[in-house]
Amino acid sequence: xxxxxxxxxxxxxxxxxxxxxxxxxGWAGEVVVIGDEAALPYQRPPLSKAYLAGKSSLxxxxxxxxxxxxxxxxxxxxxxxxxxxxxxxxxVLSDGETLAYDGLALCTGGRARPLAIPGxxxxxxxxxxxxxxxxxxxxxxxxxxxxxxxGGGYIGLETAASLRALGLEVTVLEAAERVLERVTAAEVSxxxxxxxxxxxxxxxxxALVEAVAGDGRxxxxVLAGGERIPADLVIVGVGLLPxxxxxxxxxxxxxDGVVIDDFASTSDPKIVAAGDCAIHYISRYGRRVRLExxxxxxxxxxxxxxxxxxxxxxxxxxxxxxxxxxxxxxxIAGLNTGYDEIVLSGDPARDRDFTCYYLQRGxxxxxxxxxxxxxxMKAKRTLGQGLxxxxxxxxxxxxx
Amino acid sequence: MSVVTFISHDGEKREAPLEEGASLMQIxxxxxVPGIDGDCGGxxxxxxxxxxxxxxxxxxxxxxxxxxxxxxxxxxxxxxxxRLSCQMRVSxxxxxxxxxxxxxxx
Numbered sequence: 001x002x003x004x005x006x007x008x009x010x011x012x013x014x015x016x017x018x019x020x021x022x023x024x025x026g027w028a029g030e031v032v033v034i035g036d037e038a039a040l041p042y043q044r045p046p047l048s049k050a051y052l053a054g055k056s057s058l059x060x061x062x063x064x065x066x067x068x069x070x071x072x073x074x075x076x077x078x079x080x081x082x083x084x085x086x087x088x089x090x091x092v093l094s095d096g097e098t099l100a101y102d103g104l105a106l107c108t109g110g111r112a113r114p115l116a117i118p119g120x121x122x123x124x125x126x127x128x129x130x131x132x133x134x135x136x137x138x139x140x141x142x143x144x145x146x147x148x149x150x151g152g153g154y155i156g157l158e159t160a161a162s163l164r165a166l167g168l169e170v171t172v173l174e175a176a177e178r179v180l181e182r183v184t185a186a187e188v189s190x191x192x193x194x195x196x197x198x199x200x201x202x203x204x205x206x207a208l209v210e211a212v213a214g215d216g217r218x219x220x221x222v223l224a225g226g227e228r229i230p231a232d233l234v235i236v237g238v239g240l241l242p243x244x245x246x247x248x249x250x251x252x253x254x255x256d257g258v259v260i261d262d263f264a265s266t267s268d269p270k271i272v273a274a275g276d277c278a279i280h281y282i283s284r285y286g287r288r289v290r291l292e293x294x295x296x297x298x299x300x301x302x303x304x305x306x307x308x309x310x311x312x313x314x315x316x317x318x319x320x321x322x323x324x325x326x327x328x329x330x331x332i333a334g335l336n337t338g339y340d341e342i343v344l345s346g347d348p349a350r351d352r353d354f355t356c357y358y359l360q361r362g363x364x365x366x367x368x369x370x371x372x373x374x375x376x377m378k379a380k381r382t383l384g385q386g387l388x389x390x391x392x393x394x395x396x397x398x399x400x
Numbered sequence: 401m402s403v404v405t406f407i408s409h410d411g412e413k414r415e416a417p418l419e420e421g422a423s424l425m426q427i428x429x430x431x432x433v434p435g436i437d438g439d440c441g442g443x444x445x446x447x448x449x450x451x452x453x454x455x456x457x458x459x460x461x462x463x464x465x466x467x468x469x470x471x472x473x474x475x476x477x478x479x480x481x482x483r484l485s486c487q488m489r490v491s492x493x494x495x496x497x498x499x500x501x502x503x504x505x506x
Binding site: 020023024043045046063064065067068072294295298320322324329331373374377378380381384398 | 429430432434437439440441443445446447467470471473474475476506
């Protein structure tokens with residue numbers, strides 16, 4: 001089946017790649033991408049980085065130009081899907097219209113995890129997920145001087161760096177004992193706390209936020225224990241919730257994401273899924289993983305497009321991630337979950353470049369590489385080929 | 401119309417219109433040139449837009465800078481004229497440029 005109509009729900013990274021890949025794989029029929037945002041599908045990673053810091057425009061964020069979609073006869077439809085009717089093979093839009101599909105792809109992404117505390121709805125409190133969110137934050141930075149960021153994950157820390165670049169006073173509040181606690185070793189967390197403090201950011205760990213207070217507008221963040229931190233703007237970055245409601249209401253298998261197999265198929269063979277909304281069993285890690293990362297979204301989208309075209313192209317690429325803060329480029333190869341040992345190359349307590357390797361029973365699982373692109377590329381290769389590692393060799397920076 | 405030619409590892413040629421000011425990676429992506437992924441969107445963070453510039457063009461387009469060099473250093477398909485195409489800002493004078501693609505993007 002490569003004729004008929006392919007419907008892609010979500011004009012996301014995954015959705016845009018899936019549409020392009022459908023054409024590459026030979027889908028001859030209609031391709032429709034449904035999204036509820038005003039812009040062409042755009043790059044999200046720069047939102048908390050270059051775009052927030054004012055170093056790139058919305059036009060530059062577009063993954064592909066409008067002409068691309070015209071030329072490839074990919075229709076971008078601005079609408080909201082409210083229901084999937086699998087029996088009828090159609091989706092229902094919020095205006096009541098229905099659209100039939102021959103192949104359906106769910107690239108619905110995720111939304112910022114809401115923080116359920118008093119005052120969270122006050123003007124001056126922002127989440128950071130869409131370009132519209134960033135526009136609003138940028139507008140607030142024009143008059144506000146003091147920013148409080150709730151959450152010391154990658155989004156929070158990247159935002160802190162970007163707002164420092166804009167000259168704001170920045171406080172980061174993290175509930176856990178260290179920043180990046182869920183995703184890195186303590187040594188890497190300590191490194192980023194040091195870097196941010198050196199850049200003038202106030203980093204508070206073990207800081208539980210109880211409320212946002214203010215007279216008609218955010219003015220203070222209230223911590224457990226009663227301490228009040230003045231804030232002109234508050235940015236909340238406490239994680240992401242996958243948009244799985246359409247899938248679960250349609251009776252597809254859903255866990256912490258829409259469950260897909262190695263070919264990005266959901267429990268319905270006519271429906272594929274890709275990106276932040278999808279959860280996938282990765283044999284390398286022996287469990288289902290939902291990845292919030294552009295490279296994974298692209299990889300899954302390529303597999304999904306092949307599947308809709310009746311071909312087999314399994315999801316296989318190694319997961320990887322990156323984060324830009326100040327002059328530091330962090331590149332992460334693999335997932336470190338389950339590590340029992342780390343090996344450091346360089347000294348994160350002192351240097352501005354180092355690599356933290358994560359091992360499990362002597363095998364390399366992942367590597368966090370800060371300003372060490374060579375180590376990153378080498379780790380990617382080692383992980384991709386399942387090569388053995390030598391601890392002493394890991395401690396030396398990779399040389400060509 | 402100015403064009404750039406991408407030659408796949410298998411020898412298949414793909415022409416794309418040159419667009420001054422765009423990155424060569426963006427041109428490849430906009431024209432669906434297989435073999436250029438551009439996973440990171442042009443941040444020189446992923447190394448998946450590696451191209452090898454034909455020798456006669458390297459003086460015109462220039463060699464890799466320090467950031468690219470770091471990313472390319474560990475690549476087994478790396479050649480003296482290797483570049484990350486996301487770091488190549490296209491100029492009109494590149495009309496007729498030919499680049500080859502590696503077998504694998506890392």
